[in-house]
Amino acid sequence: MSSIKKLAGQTMWYGVSSIAARFINYLLTPYLTFKFSVAQYGEMSIVYAFIPFMNIVFTYGLETAFFRYSNTTDKNKVYNTTSVSLLISTLLFGFGMYLFQGPIARLLRIEEHVEYITLSIGIIALDALSTMAFAKLRLDGRPRKFALIKVAGILINVASVYFFLSVCPDIKAKNPDGFIGSFFDPEWAVGYSLLANLIQSAITLLLLSKEWLSFKWKFDTVLWKQMMRYSLPLIIVGFGGMINETLDRIMLNWWAPGGTEEATKEATGIYSACYKLAILISLSIQAFRMGAEPFFFKQAADGNAAKTYARVMKFFVITICFMFLGVALYLDIWKHFIRKPEMWVGLKVVPILLLANMFLGIYYNLSIWYKLTNKTMVGATITLIGAAITIIVNYLFIPHFSYMACAWATFLCYGTMMVLSFTWGQKAYPIPYAWKKLIAYIVIVVLLYLLHAAFTWIGLNNWFNHIFGTFLLFAFGWFILLVERKEFRQLPFIGKYLR
Template sequence: MSNPIKNLAGQTVVYGLGTILPRFLNYFLVPILTRAFLPAEYGINSELYSIISFLNVIFTYGMETTFFNFNSKLENKADVYNTALLSLLSTSLVFSLILIVLSSTIAAGLSTPNATYSSQFIIWCVLIIASDAIMSIPFAKLRSENKALKFSFLKLFNVVVNFGLTVFFISFCKVAYDTQDGSVLAEMYNPEIGIGYCFLANLIANLLTLLLLSKQILSVRFNLNTTLLKEMLKYTWPLIILGLAGMINETLDRIILKQLMPDKVAAQDAQGIYGACYKIAILITIFIQAFRFAAEPFFFGKAKEKDSKNTYAYVMKYFLIFCLFLFLATVLNLDWIKYIIGEAYWSGLKVVPILLLANVCLGVVYNLSIWYKLSGQTKFGAYISITGAVITIVINVLFVPAYSYVACAWATLAAYAGMMVLSYLWGQKYFPIKYNVRALAVYSAITILLYLVSLTYSGLESTWTKIILNNLLIGIFVWMIYKLEINNLKKLSSNVSSNN
């Protein structure tokens, strides 16, 4: 019997090839874009990608998780795949046509005195969303078949093409146009598109990825199993609410920020600054996404085993430890990490620690969510996410007009922390798992304490001195975790060996 934690870690690393590496490539776009465009222009990118994330939930309506659930329970897996894919193909077509017809109205509604949203941008974004939705089921099928390498290759291909085209348009064509060098590259750049080249590059990458998945997509049979579809929709409707509420927590702040601020010019700039600083806090989110791709099929696959709940408890502990390490590694190295974004955006760095803590809470929420997914009580997931959404909306509406994007960051932390507590309490009632709460609390307290220690010498003039001292604190964290966990890891390893 192999070590389940080790197996999950291995799968997370493999899926990381398709999530972490691509995200890092996108990470490298941040310094390019924040130096090529002013905050107001970058705000267009931040807002529209937030809207894309929000609409992705509507276009996919939880069908990915629903596919995993029915695929693990039914013998006729081909029928499950066909039903899920045909459903998404149909609805994506309808949703896309509606939004494309309304594209000019949407663009006019989003535009501000210092930023024009083209209807062309809206159409490109709609096509990005539709192609993402269509690809979600073929990608889910690859995950269910444990074809992690193929999954990762296709994800990596998508982002490499997206990255390469964006760099080409911005770092070569735009630079040639700005310098008026008279080259072919300068003629290829249209300043009216500007930041819109990011959406065009993304769309081209999606279309090429769809082409590589064409065999799986064209295998769909146009004889819909309506009985199965009704059962799948019955399972998935709470996930739609959960997903929408989740997107409210994750992206609504960047969508409504300029709607809540009275000065629309300042709001457009704030939107760009907040969006750029949000990218710095995304390191933990990248790990969570890679973990999620590996964990969802892992959790469902372990559900029937006798010691499954003990495994889930171990996964939670070591997941949190790694997230806390990422928090410290990021926040204690902000003195040099800040150069990822342009200097015009540095005024927003104060929100990075808040957002990092929020993302740690989000990771815990995801781990806790397994209880209602395995027990089929997905309605509780909806209740939890709705609670977070209410917290997000209330704090943003009350405080954004006065405190701008700082209120957005605190709203995100409050929402995820509230969801975490609520999910734990309900989980212990309906699907009790003996998490080592004491250890989780101690490690979290150590992390916060070390961060507070770093603030005591944050006023030092020497940046290098601060960096050295901060990384010593990270070393102390690693040493303390090692001393506290080494015996547990040896015990876990020996227990697995004895079962071989």
């Protein structure tokens, strides 16, 4: 249990940073949906769907390879080699993107704003250079500094966005011939959002300067080749993951019904805003991944590693079940974070996306088997199957069902990846997951949501709906305490009340 406590403690810090950062950033959703038109919000979403793809290319799986080889090789040698490799490749990839920024803008259907791609190159390059410094903090077990820098970066981003979109227009209105008034363009709102992100990435790298500059120009070619053989399949995993996570917004911009570019961008904006309401599940997944990846590799040598992984999975599934109910049962409250009521038409995708992200979180838990056994090509294969489902379902159904096709494609993709990873992994690296019980928990929360939806359909006052939702949430909590009483007794804080 001590190892799980350590993971929980580190995950709490990564969670604090992720939750605080994402929640602060999430508060931008009502602000940006108010400041931007629906089409502008869609345009911004398209750019931010493209950036993660290039993040995968720029980092090419080195982060996971760093954790993998730091446990078997001198970690300073590993850090030096990965840092040198990443610095050189970032310069090369960044220059290559700059040469082709025009075609990229046309591909994304934002050819009238090629400068968005220029700003994106800066963001991607700076984030790539920060990757190994953040990884070093995680490996060294320094989640507090990790958390503080992450939160500071988001606060800088929010402050910059507010300055560009609220302060600058007021200054221009009062003094149009002044310094700010002379260059500020109110129509360039999406550009200012990207510029704020670029400022955030630059200051984040500056705050990480101690870690980033601690590498030495020593490059081990033999070690690098070993790491590349391990990490290159992870590019496929990461790239396929981005296809599954963000390509739907780009495809929606291409094929959404409506016939006009304005209509497709509006559909993209609605879907992207509603997708943000699945944030709680996404937060728990991100926080868990930050703490779990180095933890799982360190735990691998322990004789009880498989049992530890199974227990971690159980706690994780219980947590995300509560988060599913916390969003799904109070969706009529969460929707007010989207300031434009015309976007609420897309709320029906939220429960589907919540379930899809639950599947994704479980998949990340399951994926440890192929990382531990060096079978990263298996992970690439599973991810490519998921990517194929995403592309095929979206291609066939977006022209008919718009963003609903995107939501169901995400659900089918992550569900399939979860099942494949479980069945494949149990043959190669058996882990005693309590899978029947965990499936039952997921089914129960879905049934509770459907029961609440049926109650809401009756048409009573919202207060009755909220009271009934709260009753269902507490009922599930009581049920979990009864079933898992023995497990929870061993936990700190909670355990003493159950003995």
